[in-house]
Amino acid sequence: MADIDALDLNLLKSLRALLDTRSVSRAAEAIGVSQPAMSAALRRLRAALGDELLLRQGHQMIPTAYAESLVEPLTDALGQLEVALFQRAGFDASSWATTLFILTTDDVIEVLGGPLHDALAELAPGVTLAFRTLTSDYGKGQLQRGDAHLAITVDWTAPPELKRVRLYDDRFVSLVRADHRFARRRPSRAAFARAEHLLVAPLGGTWGPVDDALADDGLGRAIRAVVPTFSSAPGYLVRSELVCTLPRHFARAVAGVHGLKLFETPVALAPLRYDLFWHPRFDRDPGHVWLRGLLREVADATLEV
CATH class of the missing domain: 3.40.190.10 (Periplasmic binding protein-like II)
Known part of the structure; x- marks a missing residue:
């Protein structure tokens, strides 16, 4: 049976860190105590709660079923307490x-x-x-x-x-290198679709809003490269004929630095x-x-x- 009287706020914070990190050393680092102090806290928690809480499996520590059941209520309880104390003390x-x-x-x-x-x-x-x-x-x-x-x-x-x-709010524009043919004259929807494209997909995938919009018109495009970050796009564009459709605020921020040119995307895209x-x-x-x-x-x- 759990001994509530044996628990204090610091022990509960240690328990949350241990369950979050599943590591004595990382838990100690997370709340700013030494590793021996965290090891001692884990021993006290095991004694007070009557459960091993974390079990070693190879090079890892895994939580017991009881420990897993504590994660959400413990996180919520500590969060509510922190908010209450913070509000009472005021915020500066x-x-x-x-x-x-x-x-x-x-x-x-x-x-x-x-x-x-x-x-x-x-x-x-x-x-x-x-x-x-x-x-x-x-x-x-x-x-x-x-x-x-x-x-x-x-x-x-x-x-x-x-x-x-x-x-x-933002909206899409397209970006190309300064001597690209689209930098001189905005393309038609069909010409835009026939060009070769670079896709930025920060959350994964090989399809984007441009592809949805083109598909509605019975068109498709050739995506020749996919990158996970927006900052990767300028390096691709300056050395290729690729076209990249990006949020306007970002495109404006990087265009001048990299010698790139913006043009209005000739496809109807929803605002961002x-x-x-x-x-x-x-x-x-x-x-x-x-x-x-x-x-x-x-x-x-x-x-x-």
């Missing part, structure tokens, strides 16, 4: 000392990373800004656990349980709406509320469609 961004983890794609980093860094340096100088690569599940697990604060992307297939709000995503358990967290507001202010001040 100027004294906030933390690392903000934002999941996104590199086009967003290109257009908003610098302005957001500048705003944080002025308003919250103790904050470190850390971008991470967005995963195909929109980082749902990381957002729920609090391992990441926010995700920024277009809502293609976002999990419905995540909360969201509009951050900024970039949203902020977060887990509902952090909806009223004062730090989250402040950060979401700051990001929207930065986007409004930086970007125009």
Whole structure:
């Protein structure tokens, strides 16, 4: 039987770190204690809860069924406690000392990373800004656990349980090298379809919105290369005849640097709406509320469609 009186807040934080990382050393690093201290915490947790919690299997540690059952309620309980304490103490961004983890794609980093860094340096100088690569599940697990604060992307297939709000609007344009024939004269839809294309697919796949739009007109295109990052595109374009269709804000940011030319894509494409995503358990967290507001202010001040 679990001995609740033997548990304290630091032990519960250690338990969450152990279950998140499944490693004594990584858990110790995550909450800033020594490895012997985390090993001692694991021994106390095993004694208090009457369960091994983590079992060694080869070079890995795997959670017991009981430990697995604790992950969600423990995460929720600690999150609610942190929010309650944070709200009671009030929120002062100027004294906030933390690392903000934002999941996104590199086009967003290109257009908003610098302005957001500048705003944080002025308003919250103790904050470190850390971008991470967005995963195909929109980082749902990381957002729920609090391992990441926010995700920024277009809502293609976002999990419905995540909360969201509009951050900024964008639209597609096409990009080619400066001496490409399309740089001199905008192509027809048919000529655009006959050209060879580069596809950026940050979440995987070999098909995009352009292909859907062309298919509606009974057309197809030849995709000769697929890259996982937007920043890979300019290097391809400057040494080839490829055409790449990209979000306009990113395309404008890189075109001049790489000697590329934009043209209006001759295909009807739906506008892009970039949203902020977060887990509902952090909806009223004062730090989250402040950060979401700051990001929207930065986007409004930086970007125009």
